[in-house]
Amino acid sequence: MAKKKNQDSGCLIVFVLFIVLGIIHDKFGDSGIIITGVVIAFIAVCAIYANLKMKSGAGYTESDGYDQKSGLYKNKKNNDLSKRFYCHDLSIKIPPCLEGPVQIKSFSDKNVTYRVDLDIMRCTCGDFVEVRSEFNATDPRRLCKHLISAIFEHGTIDHLPDYSKLILTSAHEQKKGVVPYQRYVVCDIGESQAVFAVPQNNYEWLNVYARNRMGANGKPGRYRRFGYSTIENRWAYGYAPPRASEIRRAVAVLMEAYS
Numbered sequence: 001m002a003k004k005k006n007q008d009s010g011c012l013i014v015f016v017l018f019i020v021l022g023i024i025h026d027k028f029g030d031s032g033i034i035i036t037g038v039v040i041a042f043i044a045v046c047a048i049y050a051n052l053k054m055k056s057g058a059g060y061t062e063s064d065g066y067d068q069k070s071g072l073y074k075n076k077k078n079n080d081l082s083k084r085f086y087c088h089d090l091s092i093k094i095p096p097c098l099e100g101p102v103q104i105k106s107f108s109d110k111n112v113t114y115r116v117d118l119d120i121m122r123c124t125c126g127d128f129v130e131v132r133s134e135f136n137a138t139d140p141r142r143l144c145k146h147l148i149s150a151i152f153e154h155g156t157i158d159h160l161p162d163y164s165k166l167i168l169t170s171a172h173e174q175k176k177g178v179v180p181y182q183r184y185v186v187c188d189i190g191e192s193q194a195v196f197a198v199p200q201n202n203y204e205w206l207n208v209y210a211r212n213r214m215g216a217n218g219k220p221g222r223y224r225r226f227g228y229s230t231i232e233n234r235w236a237y238g239y240a241p242p243r244a245s246e247i248r249r250a251v252a253v254l255m256e257a258y259s
């Protein structure tokens, strides 16, 4: 029934289009037709793009197996992370260091130094060579404590989003590298983004880097780290981020997809 209705309206659009094109041709000649053609093609591309965007995220209905209440898909074929939350792996790009490769002292042995190259994100320490070198150049898991140190001493993080700044700053303050046994995924939560550090080794706690509650002046809060127990399904110290139920649904989906 719906298909027949679509066909009817399609025929009507084509019919009206022909009449309009005829009028344009009479008034403006061939150039009028060309301009109209370009405008129609542009509108069609926009419509196709909007449709694709809707399919990849919003606008899901019960017929897709989407359960509004739980935020999960009952239908297994739609059980795809990207369709429920706009998510992508966190990527951290640091501009090349003008001084070239730099020497960073070992944190435990003052007689040892490592060669750190911010251009290709490399360090000569054992942690980097054995654990981190397999990750690609913009993957935060590549960042050993010496790379972090080099970023703060010889590079810049000013261009990065606040959540990346928080992850790097806390690693730097603790004199540690970015934890390599977690997958860092950025998801849109409402108007803002949250980073989920999904544990890869059956570790109970999952960190969420999300905006805190609004400040007194009504401005969005700063990013902070929230701990979530994936076993007890509760927030550390009972302190939940804003939009906690949405974030919990994202945690469930990410754990299912990546842990």
Ligand SMILES: [Zn+2]
Pocket (backbone or CB within 6 Å): 114, 123, 124, 125, 126, 127, 128, 144, 145, 146, 147
């Ligand atoms: Zn290192």
